[in-house]
Amino acid sequence: MPSWGLGIDLGGTNIKIAVVDELKGILFEDTQPTDVPSGPDGVVRQLAFMASELYQRATETLDAGEFAGIGLGAPGAVDAEKGTLSYPPNLPGWGRVALRDELRLRLEEAHSLSSPVIIENDANAAAYGEAIFGGGNAFRDFMLVTLGTGVGGGIILDRKLYRGPTGTAGEIGFMIVDFEGESVHAGIRGTIEGLIGKERIVEMACSEQIGAERSPRLAELCNRDFSRLSPRHLEQAAREGDAAALRTWERIGTILGVGLANITALMDIRKFVIGGGIAAAGELIFKPAMMQLHRSTLPSMHDGLEIVPARLGNKAGIYGAAALCFNAAKPPASDA
Amino acid sequence: MPSWGLGIDLGGTNIKIAVVDELKGILFEDTQPTDVPSGPDGVVRQLAFMASELYQRATETLDAGEFAGIGLGAPGAVDAEKGTLSYPPNLPGWGRVALRDELRLRLEEAHSLSSPVIIENDANAAAYGEAIFGGGNAFRDFMLVTLGTGVGGGIILDRKLYRGPTGTAGEIGFMIVDFEGESVHAGIRGTIEGLIGKERIVEMACSEQIGAERSPRLAELCNRDFSRLSPRHLEQAAREGDAAALRTWERIGTILGVGLANITALMDIRKFVIGGGIAAAGELIFKPAMMQLHRSTLPSMHDGLEIVPARLGNKAGIYGAAALCFNAAKPPASDA
Numbered sequence: 001m002p003s004w005g006l007g008i009d010l011g012g013t014n015i016k017i018a019v020v021d022e023l024k025g026i027l028f029e030d031t032q033p034t035d036v037p038s039g040p041d042g043v044v045r046q047l048a049f050m051a052s053e054l055y056q057r058a059t060e061t062l063d064a065g066e067f068a069g070i071g072l073g074a075p076g077a078v079d080a081e082k083g084t085l086s087y088p089p090n091l092p093g094w095g096r097v098a099l100r101d102e103l104r105l106r107l108e109e110a111h112s113l114s115s116p117v118i119i120e121n122d123a124n125a126a127a128y129g130e131a132i133f134g135g136g137n138a139f140r141d142f143m144l145v146t147l148g149t150g151v152g153g154g155i156i157l158d159r160k161l162y163r164g165p166t167g168t169a170g171e172i173g174f175m176i177v178d179f180e181g182e183s184v185h186a187g188i189r190g191t192i193e194g195l196i197g198k199e200r201i202v203e204m205a206c207s208e209q210i211g212a213e214r215s216p217r218l219a220e221l222c223n224r225d226f227s228r229l230s231p232r233h234l235e236q237a238a239r240e241g242d243a244a245a246l247r248t249w250e251r252i253g254t255i256l257g258v259g260l261a262n263i264t265a266l267m268d269i270r271k272f273v274i275g276g277g278i279a280a281a282g283e284l285i286f287k288p289a290m291m292q293l294h295r296s297t298l299p300s301m302h303d304g305l306e307i308v309p310a311r312l313g314n315k316a317g318i319y320g321a322a323a324l325c326f327n328a329a330k331p332p333a334s335d336a
Numbered sequence: 337m338p339s340w341g342l343g344i345d346l347g348g349t350n351i352k353i354a355v356v357d358e359l360k361g362i363l364f365e366d367t368q369p370t371d372v373p374s375g376p377d378g379v380v381r382q383l384a385f386m387a388s389e390l391y392q393r394a395t396e397t398l399d400a401g402e403f404a405g406i407g408l409g410a411p412g413a414v415d416a417e418k419g420t421l422s423y424p425p426n427l428p429g430w431g432r433v434a435l436r437d438e439l440r441l442r443l444e445e446a447h448s449l450s451s452p453v454i455i456e457n458d459a460n461a462a463a464y465g466e467a468i469f470g471g472g473n474a475f476r477d478f479m480l481v482t483l484g485t486g487v488g489g490g491i492i493l494d495r496k497l498y499r500g501p502t503g504t505a506g507e508i509g510f511m512i513v514d515f516e517g518e519s520v521h522a523g524i525r526g527t528i529e530g531l532i533g534k535e536r537i538v539e540m541a542c543s544e545q546i547g548a549e550r551s552p553r554l555a556e557l558c559n560r561d562f563s564r565l566s567p568r569h570l571e572q573a574a575r576e577g578d579a580a581a582l583r584t585w586e587r588i589g590t591i592l593g594v595g596l597a598n599i600t601a602l603m604d605i606r607k608f609v610i611g612g613g614i615a616a617a618g619e620l621i622f623k624p625a626m627m628q629l630h631r632s633t634l635p636s637m638h639d640g641l642e643i644v645p646a647r648l649g650n651k652a653g654i655y656g657a658a659a660l661c662f663n664a665a666k667p668p669a670s671d672a
Contacts, residue, residue, distance in 0.1 A: 296525075
């Protein structure tokens, strides 16, 4: 029986929420600036208000009996079992919050809406979203890697989320590939995020390797103010054939490929779905990443290696959070 | 109901076989030089002969009705589902061999022994052995890392073997931690095995960092013939306080710690069981590894990190192979 649910993406800037149909995907959605100053209580009130409003709107056309629940993706350490969110990096001042139960209670008390609530780490939710609705749909096992301000990821094994023993799995950004290198990020030397996180990419482009004098086109794109150089500028310059920009993307892809090779060696995962803002550069990254992935793995491991783009953009988390409800609402299959 | 089985370790030099009791461990065992020249057919004959002989001996005192089966650990690519062994590195000339079915058939036809047979990659079998009988017994999730000629490993999740989608998971030796470094091993730059495999450890000790003139004790231990320097010499010198030897072990532990940190970041595994000949150096490796593991992970990941020695030595694979039979012989538990 197809069903529908609400998916929420709790960010430090915005709360995004959508009605997700199991077959048709997102039906309608809403976004509001996160009421950060009002703290956890205020944000829970806001979440409950937005959810109940969208639920009401949805039930004008959808069958309330097929409502699977509310899934919420949040940044930081989520204990999916206990329903807690601890010290979310983009919600300063939050400690450990029993987000799931507080939201459920608030929905019942203030809005008379009795609904299952599931919370999940946002990167995990995004991976699950891509697994069910997006770029990982064809894969039984894959890793979603998101390239943005940070580098994160989520792991799908046997079409299910792999959270790890304490729920923190998938931190490819903190994988070390250059333990004696110069880059130090969050106190750790040579991590993937320290090497190809957004800030570092811009630094790379500004570095002596491809300094202003070497690439007039890059200088032009950022109005000679390299502090304003963005990955978009780098992408544009590369598409126009700028050698310095092409070298930068090649290096980004190469380092990503080393990280993917480590995932293949350790977990035998051979399918990679790449998302996040930086991944918009597409083949500029994927091609050198694939070449490096081959160079960095034994020939006996080359079978089935694939790198594909994520397809849900910044809605992957909303999709995934809702999809987790579909799954939870169903009795376990008698045979996988 | 407790049961017993046969565990076999098929090596390029010896075949080791033992009767393993689910509660008491190894009861008796046998070792014979592997009849490599006779090829797959001859080795299957040899395996069947050794197994049936030990089975007969066992049933003089054990209940044949409680016999769980024969488990065989083999090096190289094992497809546990199909029962095949492909291109084992230490059995030259073998292609892809249907080892499980051929052994089962041979046991029936030549020895009238009808027995379930399970085959598994040797590193996976060793990890399972440590999980059930050894150093990983207290851990629900852990990784066994074996430090020897090569660096290998096996992953236990939720007390079960994690094989990965194609059965090759756990290759920590091919994890890259120094992608721009000088070391190249099996064509790949900066892998753990290339940095702390046995050969490299000896090279490290011979290198300029701690050359002969710097450590008279090391020179003495190998009779001034550094080509004969062994990890045992290094261990002895370190225990006597030799600074050069201590530095070498510290570096080995540090590099191991970086690799373990990557496993924690990616898989959220926080327990490590370290085996293999090199691991006999114990705290000389474990201490710097633990320090580096802390340095190389976020403070939020430090909870529960542990490094412990493996306990079954080179019998881990035999234990694990037999233990896989115990599990297969039982109906699935109704509740984990």
